[in-house]
Amino acid sequence: MNGPPHMSAPQGAEPAAPSHPSTAQQSLSHGLKQRHLSMIALGGVIGAGLFVGSGAGIAAAGPSIVLAYAGSGLLVMLVMRMLGEMSAANPASGSFSVHAERSLGPWAGFTAGWIYWTLLCVAIATEATAAAAIVVRWLPGTEPWMWVALFMLLFCGSNLTAVRNFGEYEFWFAALKVFAISGFLVLGVLAVLGVLPGTESPGGDNLFGQGGFFPMGTDGLIVGLLASVFAYGGLETVTIAAAESERPVSGVAKAVRTAVWRIAVFYVGSMLVIVTLIPWHDRGVLGGPYAAVLGHLGVPAAAEVMNVVVLIALLSAMNANIYGASRMSYSLVERGEGPRFLNRLSRQGVPRYAVVGSSLFGFVAVLFNFWWPDTVFRWLLNMVGAATLVVWGFIAVSQLITRHRLERTAPEKLVVRMWLFPGLTVVALLGIVAVLLLMLREDETRTQLAFTAGLTVALACGGLVRQFLAGRRRTPVEDARQE
Numbered sequence: 001m002n003g004p005p006h007m008s009a010p011q012g013a014e015p016a017a018p019s020h021p022s023t024a025q026q027s028l029s030h031g032l033k034q035r036h037l038s039m040i041a042l043g044g045v046i047g048a049g050l051f052v053g054s055g056a057g058i059a060a061a062g063p064s065i066v067l068a069y070a071g072s073g074l075l076v077m078l079v080m081r082m083l084g085e086m087s088a089a090n091p092a093s094g095s096f097s098v099h100a101e102r103s104l105g106p107w108a109g110f111t112a113g114w115i116y117w118t119l120l121c122v123a124i125a126t127e128a129t130a131a132a133a134i135v136v137r138w139l140p141g142t143e144p145w146m147w148v149a150l151f152m153l154l155f156c157g158s159n160l161t162a163v164r165n166f167g168e169y170e171f172w173f174a175a176l177k178v179f180a181i182s183g184f185l186v187l188g189v190l191a192v193l194g195v196l197p198g199t200e201s202p203g204g205d206n207l208f209g210q211g212g213f214f215p216m217g218t219d220g221l222i223v224g225l226l227a228s229v230f231a232y233g234g235l236e237t238v239t240i241a242a243a244e245s246e247r248p249v250s251g252v253a254k255a256v257r258t259a260v261w262r263i264a265v266f267y268v269g270s271m272l273v274i275v276t277l278i279p280w281h282d283r284g285v286l287g288g289p290y291a292a293v294l295g296h297l298g299v300p301a302a303a304e305v306m307n308v309v310v311l312i313a314l315l316s317a318m319n320a321n322i323y324g325a326s327r328m329s330y331s332l333v334e335r336g337e338g339p340r341f342l343n344r345l346s347r348q349g350v351p352r353y354a355v356v357g358s359s360l361f362g363f364v365a366v367l368f369n370f371w372w373p374d375t376v377f378r379w380l381l382n383m384v385g386a387a388t389l390v391v392w393g394f395i396a397v398s399q400l401i402t403r404h405r406l407e408r409t410a411p412e413k414l415v416v417r418m419w420l421f422p423g424l425t426v427v428a429l430l431g432i433v434a435v436l437l438l439m440l441r442e443d444e445t446r447t448q449l450a451f452t453a454g455l456t457v458a459l460a461c462g463g464l465v466r467q468f469l470a471g472r473r474r475t476p477v478e479d480a481r482q483e
Contacts, residue, residue, distance in 0.1 A: 028093055028330070029163050029349025032245040036167030037255060039174040040238050040320065046177040046266055047317050049231035051310045052130075054271065055286045057231075061224025062215035062280040063207045068224035069231075069271045073263040075435075076232040078428040079392045081418050082399035084256025087239040089406055089413035091248035094331025095239040100394045101335065103401035106470065107463030112394040113332045114459050115452075116236075119387040120325035121358055123233070124318055125365035128152055131314040132369065134307050145369040151318060152366065156359040159322045162348040163244050166323050173316035180309045181266055184290060188273035191297055198298060202277060210279045222438055226445055229435055231267070233388050237324045244327075244349075253416045318362075325358035326351055337466070386439060386452035389432055396429045 032040075058065045083096055092098040094113060101109025125148075132147035159166055187196065194201030207213060214221060242252035274289045277296060284292030287303075288310070294302035330351040333343040342354045403421055406413055418425060439445040 027349065028244050028327070028345070028351070030244050030246055031162055031164035031349075032167045032241055032251075033164075034245065034247065034251055034254075036164075036171050037238060037241060037245050037251040038258075039171045039178075040167070040241050040255075046174070046181055047231070047233070047313050049233065050181075050267060050270070051290055051306065051313055052288055053227065053231050054274075055289045057224040057227035058271070058275060058280050058285050058289055060216060060227065061220040062211060063213045063275040064215075064221045065224045065228070065275060065280075066268060066271045068221055069228045069267050072225055072228040072232065072435075073267055075229070075392075075428060075431045076235065077260055077263055078419075078424055078431075079395055080235055080256055081416070082425060082428070083236065083239050083395050084252055084416045085414065085418050086395075086399055086402050087242060088249050088253045088256070088415040089402070089410070091243045091252060092331065093240055093243040093327040094335070095236065095243075095328070096391060096395045096398065097328060097331060098335075099398040099402060103398040103405075104394075106335075106337065106467045107460060108394060108398070109335065110332070110337045110463035110466060111456065111459040112391055113328055113337065115387050115456055116391050117325050117328045117332070117358070118455065119391070120321045120328070121361040124152075124321045124325070124359065124362040125368070127314045127318045127321070128362055128365060129369060131311055131318070134311045134314075137307070143370075145366045148369050149363070149366045151315065152359060152362045155315070155319050155322050156355060156362075158319065159326060159355045159359075160346070160350060160352055163323075163350060166319065167241075169319055170316060170323075173312060173319065176312050177309070177316065180312075181270065184294070185265070185269060185273060187297060187299075188270070188277060188293060192273060192276050196297065204276075206279050207276055210281065215280065222441065226435070226438060226442065228267075230388060232263075236391070237320050240324050240327050249415055256416055322355065322359055322362075326354040329358055330354040336470070337463075386436065386445075386449045387455070389436055390452060390456050393429065393432050396425055396432065400425050 054065070054069075057068060061068055083099075086099040087095060090098070090102075094101075094109070097109045097113030097116065100112040128148045128151045129144065131151055132144040135147045136142055136144055158169055190196040191199045192201060216223075238255045239252055242248045242255070245251045270290075274285075274293055277293050278285070278289075282292055284295060288306055290309075291303045291306035294305065299305065329338060329342055332338040333340060333354070342357055343351065344353050346352050399418060400422060403414075403418065403425075436449065439449045
C-alpha cells in the first residue's frame with residue numbers, strides 16, 4: 001500500500017502496527033496488546049465444550065477418552081501449527097480465508113470464510129441459549145428468551161466499542177477460566193496422589209477396574225473421539241485477533257508455539273484426572289464431569305461453582321465469536337466477497353455493520369427460544385457439527401501450497417514452521433478425512449455432516465460462479481493487485 005514516507009524499524013525488529021487507522025474507512029484498529037492476545041489464546045482452548053460436553057465423551061468411551069482427547073488434540077495441534085505458519089507470514093483479519101484465497105483462488109476464500117462465519121453465528125446463538133438455561137435454573141421464574149436477548153444486547157454492544165475493550169473483557173474472562181481449570185487440576189493431582197486431606201489415592205481402580213480401559217470397545221472410543229474433536233473449537237480466533245494487535249507476527253507466533261502444552265495440560269490432563277478419580281459410569285459425569293469430581297472431593301456447592309465457571313466460559317465464547325465473525329465478514333467484504341455496506345468502520349476502527357450483521361442470528365435465537373425452548377439447543381448444535389473440519393481441511397491444503405511459495409519467494413517470512421513438512425501436513429489431512437468418514441457411523445453426526453456438506457457445496461458453487469464472472473471483468477491492474 002502506498003503512503004507517506006516513514007522511519008524504518010531497527011534491523012531484526014518487527015514494526016509496530018499503527019495505533020489507529022489513519023481514517024475511519026481505511027483499516028481496522030490495532031488496539032490489542034500482547035497480554036490480550038496471549039490470554040485470548042489461552043481462553044480459546046477452555047470452553048464450555050470442555051467443562052460440560054466432555055461428559056458425553058466420557059460416558060461413551062470410558063477411560064479411553066484420554067486417548068480420544070490426545071488423538072484429536074494432536075490433530076488440532078497440527079492444524080494450529082499450519083495456521084500459525086501462514087498467519088505469522090501474512091497476518092490478516094480474514095486468517096485462513098485469506099490464506100485459502102491466495103493459495104487456491106477466490107472461490108476457496110469465499111467458501112472457507114462464509115462457512116466459518118456461519119459456524120460462529122450459530123455458535124453465538126448456541127452459547128446464548130446454553131447460558132440462558134443456567135440462569136433460568138437459578139431464577140426459575142424467568143424465561144430463557146429474556147436472557148438470550150440480554151446476553152446478545154450486552155455482547156453485541158461491547159463489540160461495537162473499541163477493540164481494546166473486547167481485549168479487556170476477553171482477558172478477564174479467560175483469566176477466570178484459566179484460574180478455574182488450574183485450580184481443578186491442582187486439587188485433582190493432589191487427590192490422585194492421596195495427599196489431599198480427607199482423600200485416598202484411587203490408584204488404577206477407576207482406570208482399569210471398571211470394565212477395563214476400553215469398556216465400550218473401539219466403538220466407544222470412536223464416539224469419544226468425535227465428541228472430543230468439536231470441544232477444541234475456538235483456537236482459530238487468536239489468528240484473527242492477531243491482525244489487530246500491536247505486534248501481529250510475534251503475537252501469533254508466540255500463541256501458536258504454546259498450543260502444545262495448553263492442549264496437553266488443560267484437555268488431556270483434566271480427562272486423565274477425571275477418569276482416575278471417579279468411575280466413568282458415575283451418574284454425575286453426564287451432568288458435568290468437573291462438578292462430579294469436585295463433589296467427590298467434598299468441595300462445598302461444587303455443582304454451583306462449576307455452573308458459574310461454565311456460564312463464564314459461555315459468555316466468553318459469545319464475546320469472542322461475535323468478534324471473530326465480524327472480522328471474518330469484514331475481511332470477506334474488503335476482498336469483494338460480500339455486501340459492501342458491511343465494510344464501514346467507526347472512528348475507533350470497528351466494523352460496526354459487520355458486528356451487528358454477525359449478531360443477527362443470535363437475536364433470531366431469541367424467537368427460537370420463545371417458540372421451541374426445549375429443542376432449540378440440539379437443533380443449533382446439529383447445524384454446525386462438521387463445519388470446523390471443513391475449515392481445517394482448507395487450512396491444511398492452503399498450507400501445503402503456501403509453504404512451497406514462501407520457500408521460493410520469501411523464506412524470511414517463515415517465522416513459524418510446520419514440523420516435518422510436508423509429511424505431517426499430509427497426516428493432518430488424512431486425519432481430517434478419517435474423522436469425517438467416522439461421522440457417517442452415528443445418526444447424530446451424520447445429520448451434522450449432511451447439513452455441512454450441503455452448505456459447503458452451495459458456497460463453493462457460488463464462489464466458483466463469482467470467480468468466473470469476476471475473472472471476465474477483471475483488468476490487468478486488478479490481476480496485479482491480487483498477486
